[in-house]
Amino acid sequence: xxxxxxxxxxxxxxxxxxxxxxxxxxxxxxxxxxxxxxxxxxxxxxxxxxxxxxxxxxxxxxxxxxxxxxxxxxxxxxxxxxxxxxxxxxxxxxxxxxxxxxxxxxxxxxxxxxxxxxxxxxxxxxxxxxxxxxxxxxxxxxxxxxxxxxxxxxxxxxxxxxxxxxxxxxxxxxxxxxxxxxxxxxxxxxxxxxxxxxxxxxxxxxxxxxxxxxxxxxxxxxxxxxxxxxxxxxxxxxxxxxxxxxxxxxxxxxxxxxxxxxxxxxxxxxxxxxxxxxxxxxxxxxxxxxxxxxxxxxxxxxxxxxxxxxxxxxxxxxxxxxxxxxxxxxxxxxxxxxxxxxxxxxxxxxxxxxxxxxxxxxxxxxxxxxxxxxxxxxxxxxxxxxxxxxxxxxxxxxxxxxxxxxxxxxxxxxxxxxxxxxxxxxxxxxxxxxxxxxxxxxxxxxxxxxxxxxxxxxx
Numbered sequence: 194x195x196x197x198x199x200x201x202x203x204x205x206x207x208x209x210x211x212x213x214x215x216x217x218x219x220x221x222x223x224x225x226x227x228x229x230x231x232x233x234x235x236x237x238x239x240x241x242x243x244x245x246x247x248x249x250x251x252x253x254x255x256x257x258x259x260x261x262x263x264x265x266x267x268x269x270x271x272x273x274x275x276x277x278x279x280x281x282x283x284x285x286x287x288x289x290x291x292x293x294x295x296x297x298x299x300x301x302x303x304x305x306x307x308x309x310x311x312x313x314x315x316x317x318x319x320x321x322x323x324x325x326x327x328x329x330x331x332x333x334x335x336x337x338x339x340x341x342x343x344x345x346x347x348x349x350x351x352x353x354x355x356x357x358x359x360x361x362x363x364x365x366x367x368x369x370x371x372x373x374x375x376x377x378x379x380x381x382x383x384x385x386x387x388x389x390x391x392x393x394x395x396x397x398x399x400x401x402x403x404x405x406x407x408x409x410x411x412x413x414x415x416x417x418x419x420x421x422x423x424x425x426x427x428x429x430x431x432x433x434x435x436x437x438x439x440x441x442x443x444x445x446x447x448x449x450x451x452x453x454x455x456x457x458x459x460x461x462x463x464x465x466x467x468x469x470x471x472x473x474x475x476x477x478x479x480x481x482x483x484x485x486x487x488x489x490x491x492x493x494x495x496x497x498x499x500x501x502x503x504x505x506x507x508x509x510x511x512x513x514x515x516x517x518x519x520x521x522x523x524x525x526x527x528x529x530x531x532x533x534x535x536x537x538x539x540x541x542x543x544x545x546x547x548x549x550x551x552x553x554x555x556x557x558x559x560x561x562x563x564x565x566x567x568x569x570x571x572x573x574x575x576x577x578x579x580x581x582x583x584x585x586x587x588x589x590x591x592x593x594x595x596x597x598x599x600x601x602x603x604x605x606x607x608x609x610x611x612x613x614x615x616x617x618x619x620x621x622x623x624x625x626x627x628x629x630x631x632x633x634x635x636x637x638x639x640x641x642x643x644x645x646x647x648x649x650x651x652x
Contacts, residue, residue, distance in 0.1 A: 219262070355381050448623045454615060455603055456479070458645055481546055490634045495510070498590065519572070522554065580594060581594045592620050
């Protein structure tokens, strides 16, 4: 029987399936140990902070090991599956390890598998440290030996403490100097618990007491009743959305304006377009015309299509519109965008909108489709809501909320009549957009929806 040699094994590492993502959760394995895989075959599905993505293997071989079970969050760059590419079909047989004569020279690094369209971080990454993990014995002995020799251990001479970016931000927010924190993570990495411990009040000194004075036992903590409460781990899309919304709310000064508008003519136009031969087979609904109205309003008021560069202290005007459409999915709210929506005709915009919604509902939206948006529309009217005060997507200048469209008594041509009415709400970054500009954009959208013929004259 043959054994699996190191040269015949390929380690498939967790790729960066987005831009700058640091980890992903393994949702489902599609293969098991002993299965034969081919180049391009999907072996697992992972969920990042932005979307669920299927990962194809980049070579042929036999699966020898699945490194992590389903539900595990793995750092980018960490090996998740081992494949024997030697062509042998037999399972590997472990043989007793021979006595070590001398330290083996490190083998040349294997080619790092890269998915088409994605990149793998060049920095070495390690598995996420467990809470309370101890420093490896080898490192501890090395540190002790260094102290005995009168030298500082290697970790002490490093100019920058080891910690992940979220931990560094937490330390900054709490005013903790990482150089003063004692790390408990693997390889001397500082964890969130270490930072919290650094700011926790020191226990009061224990004074001598008479032996006959015995402190009463501490009361036991109440145990959560699972029949009355359910705890759901915050991760994946929901975790990323929460972080983005908190960052946006406390970074960009939000202003929201409202307008109630008669959209009876727009609703009639929707029905007419459904019968148009050019629109056959396309998604035609009020959202399509609202999106087109917003694009025309941006064309008339281009300064609203911008972003704020805090580092450079500059306003970046965008000469393109990547129109985000908020979509509710089983994994949470996502905002994919239609690239270069400003350059699309109405049929093209309808096709792009239909594809965006269908992909989002199927849970197949790629991380790339949710990046680079400039302005967003959120349709809360589908839930029967009149309006809301939407929070900006980070890096965007404005977001338009559309309320439910319903019959209301309305003064039309001097008489009170039942008309189709809705309320629009526009939130914008007040660093970029003043009240005059925001009001002009919202008024233009309302005017177009009230008289959709303006799409021809203004667009």
